[in-house]
Amino acid sequence: xxxxxxxxxxxxxxxxxxxxxxxxxxxxxxxxxxxxxxxxxxxxxxxxxxxxxxxxxxxxxxxxxxxxxxxxxxxxxxxxxxxxxxxxxxxxxxxxxxxxxxxxxxxxxxxxxxxxxxxxxxxxxxxxxxxxxxxxxxxxxxxxxxxxxxxxxxxxxxxxxxxxxxxxxxxxxxxxxxxxxxxxxxxxxxxxxxxxxxxxxxxxxxxxxxxxxxxxxxxxxxxxxxxxxxxxxxx
Amino acid sequence: xxxxxxxxxxxxxxxxxxxxxxxxxxxxxxxxxxxxxxxxxxxxxxxxxxxxxxxxxxxxxxxxxxxxxxxxxxxxxxxxxxxxxxxxxxxxxxxxxxxxxxxxxxxxxxxxxxxxxxxxxxxxxxxxxxxxxxxxxxxxxxxxxxxxxxxxxxxxxxxxxxxxxxxxxxxxxxxxxxxxxxxxxxxxxxxxxxxxxxxxxxxxxxxxxxxxxxxxxxxxxxxxxxxxxxxxxxxxxxxxxxxxxxxxxxxxxxxxxxxxxxxxxxxxxxxxxxxxxxxxxxxxxxxxxxxxxxxxxxxxxxxxxxxxxxxxxxxxxxxxxxxxxxxxxxxxxxxxxxxxxxxxxxxxxxxxxxx
Ligand SMILES: Nc1ncnc2c1ncn2[C@@H]1O[C@H](COP(=O)(O)OP(=O)(O)O)[C@@H](O)[C@H]1O
Ligand SMILES: [Mg+2]
Numbered sequence: 001x002x003x004x005x006x007x008x009x010x011x012x013x014x015x016x017x018x019x020x021x022x023x024x025x026x027x028x029x030x031x032x033x034x035x036x037x038x039x040x041x042x043x044x045x046x047x048x049x050x051x052x053x054x055x056x057x058x059x060x061x062x063x064x065x066x067x068x069x070x071x072x073x074x075x076x077x078x079x080x081x082x083x084x085x086x087x088x089x090x091x092x093x094x095x096x097x098x099x100x101x102x103x104x105x106x107x108x109x110x111x112x113x114x115x116x117x118x119x120x121x122x123x124x125x126x127x128x129x130x131x132x133x134x135x136x137x138x139x140x141x142x143x144x145x146x147x148x149x150x151x152x153x154x155x156x157x158x159x160x161x162x163x164x165x166x167x168x169x170x171x172x173x174x175x176x177x178x179x180x181x182x183x184x185x186x187x188x189x190x191x192x193x194x195x196x197x198x199x200x201x202x203x204x205x206x207x208x209x210x211x212x213x214x215x216x217x218x219x220x221x222x223x224x225x226x227x228x229x230x231x232x233x234x235x
Numbered sequence: 236x237x238x239x240x241x242x243x244x245x246x247x248x249x250x251x252x253x254x255x256x257x258x259x260x261x262x263x264x265x266x267x268x269x270x271x272x273x274x275x276x277x278x279x280x281x282x283x284x285x286x287x288x289x290x291x292x293x294x295x296x297x298x299x300x301x302x303x304x305x306x307x308x309x310x311x312x313x314x315x316x317x318x319x320x321x322x323x324x325x326x327x328x329x330x331x332x333x334x335x336x337x338x339x340x341x342x343x344x345x346x347x348x349x350x351x352x353x354x355x356x357x358x359x360x361x362x363x364x365x366x367x368x369x370x371x372x373x374x375x376x377x378x379x380x381x382x383x384x385x386x387x388x389x390x391x392x393x394x395x396x397x398x399x400x401x402x403x404x405x406x407x408x409x410x411x412x413x414x415x416x417x418x419x420x421x422x423x424x425x426x427x428x429x430x431x432x433x434x435x436x437x438x439x440x441x442x443x444x445x446x447x448x449x450x451x452x453x454x455x456x457x458x459x460x461x462x463x464x465x466x467x468x469x470x471x472x473x474x475x476x477x478x479x480x481x482x483x484x485x486x487x488x489x490x491x492x493x494x495x496x497x498x499x500x501x502x503x504x505x506x507x508x509x510x511x512x513x514x515x516x517x518x519x520x521x522x523x524x525x526x527x528x529x530x531x532x533x534x535x536x537x538x539x540x541x542x543x544x545x546x547x548x549x550x551x552x553x554x555x556x557x558x559x560x561x562x563x564x565x566x567x568x569x570x571x572x573x574x575x576x577x578x579x580x581x582x583x584x585x586x587x588x589x590x
Contacts, residue, residue: 069474099465
């Protein structure tokens with residue numbers, strides 16, 4: 001479904017991605033793990049069209065999307081829940097969700113998806129008319145994921161959904177991510193919490209300083225001695 | 236160690252000096268106002284009709300300022316840029332209204348189709364101003380979108396001078412007389428209070444109120460309004476949600492200029508004349524109004540506009556000073572608000588993002 005071919009992305013002179021290649025197949029959860037500054041968010045933003053790769057390509061179902069602006073990429077069914085949640089603080093919870101459906105015109109189906117999102121995250125339902133900025137961190141993460149789901153994405157990009165959340169809440173959110181996947185949405189999950197990510201992913205890639213250091217099935221990565229030492233805290 | 240203490244000390248004393256200075260300003264201004272108002276109340280017994288007239292006049296002026304202030308505030312809310320050319324966009328709208336009025340007159344339509352004529356003049360003024368606003372964004376601001384914040388500000392001042400000079404060359408330096416169509420000539424006495432309201436004034440108040448309500452509803456409830464608010468908060472995330480940010484920015488300029496064009500035509504009718512500098516002072520006043528209400532804050536701009544209009548019309552009488560000093564009052568208000576409440580009387584909604 002998604003094919004990323006040898007992308008090089010720069011911030012001015014900073015060479016942030018040094019040739020990243022990977023793919024995501026229909027129905028999978030694929031995780032990108034790596035330390036802070038490895039280039040995970042840069043990769044997602046390059047896919048989303050916020051950043052342009054200097055060389056390399058990003059193909060969605062075989063068609064290039066790296067030449068398209070971000071809002072067009074969303075229209076094609078790739079939506080991101082960005083790092084730090086980035087809730088619109090002064091828009092209400094409902095308005096935030098409606099912003100997720102911005103590219104869509106099918107009113108009835110949008111209403112259905114709204115109901116589905118509120119079923120996934122009942123706590124949002126209780127706060128529909130509150131400004132997004134008044135939600136707790138966990139609720140904001142739920143809202144960020146729900147907002148992205150409102151675009152009815154074929155591919156959902158999640159950037160560190162566990163960041164700053166209590167372990168119990170992380171577990172809950174990861175279970176929901178798994179549910180979303182089971183209902184048919186393909187997911188590319190970026191995480192520093194390798195333990196949790198590898199527990200729900202089918203396959204994974206380890207990013208180090210803008211390059212892919214390792215790749216494999218989640219099981220292979222969980223058992224890899226290097227990964228265990230560096231990312232899973234094993235001794 | 237010693238160095239840090241002395242630095243702290245000097246910081247603190249400077250802070251104290253600053254707050255003492257602003258206290259002093261507050262006391263002086265407060266005392267002046269109390270003294271003058273007291274003097275007026277005890278020595279001059281102005282009739283109610285005078286106050287009533289000035290109240291009405293203030294509301295009319297306030298409506299125009301509010302419409303114009305919305306243009307500053309809408310653009311600031313999204314781009315954090317003060318569009319100093321906005322007053323001149325209004326001026327172009329006023330000229331467009333003037334020429335369409337001339338044309339209607341030459342066709343004899345002003346007499347036969349009075350309501351249509353009025354709406355047509357307003358419409359032409361608004362559309363032309365809107366086009367100028369869109370072109371301005373494209374040529375003067377968009378190329379500087381990622382430049383430091385001072386740069387588009389300078390571009391705005393350049394655009395303002397350009398528009399004034401272009402109008403001077405094209406339309407000439409002479410005052411154009413904006414003759415009122417019969418529909419808005421004259422006015423009404425309110426009972427036996429001695430208060431007289433002009434039809435133009437009523438038209439301006441009604442139109443600006445309708446437009447403000449329309450704008451508020453649009454921003455609050457429509458899809459494009461939500462997109463504007465989302466873009467104002469976070470352009471990148473809005474783009475991730477599928478919002479075409481450039482399009483929303485153009486729309487915002489178009490909307491602000493559209494309202495500015497209406498203000499231009501109304502001011503033309505109100506003052507009965509237009510020239511190439513007609514946007515300058517009202518532009519500054521509307522900027523003041525936007526700051527009074529809290530720049531970036533839409534209801535604030537409406538409030539600030541009406542507040543400033545009232546302060547200007549009632550102020551000189553209340554303080555017992557000649558009405559020529561109304562500009563002094565307006566800009567003193569600007570300075571005072573900038574000193575004591577830089578976020579505006581209603582608070583700058585967007586301050587957290589700007590910080
Ligand atoms: N806006 C930016 N400007 C310059 N450099 C950046 C910017 N954002 C990220 N970088 C650099 O790019 C590299 C990758 O960052 P990022 O993709 O955010 O990493 P991760 O998401 O894996 O923590 C880092 O070295 C970071 O310092
Ligand atoms: Mg990151």
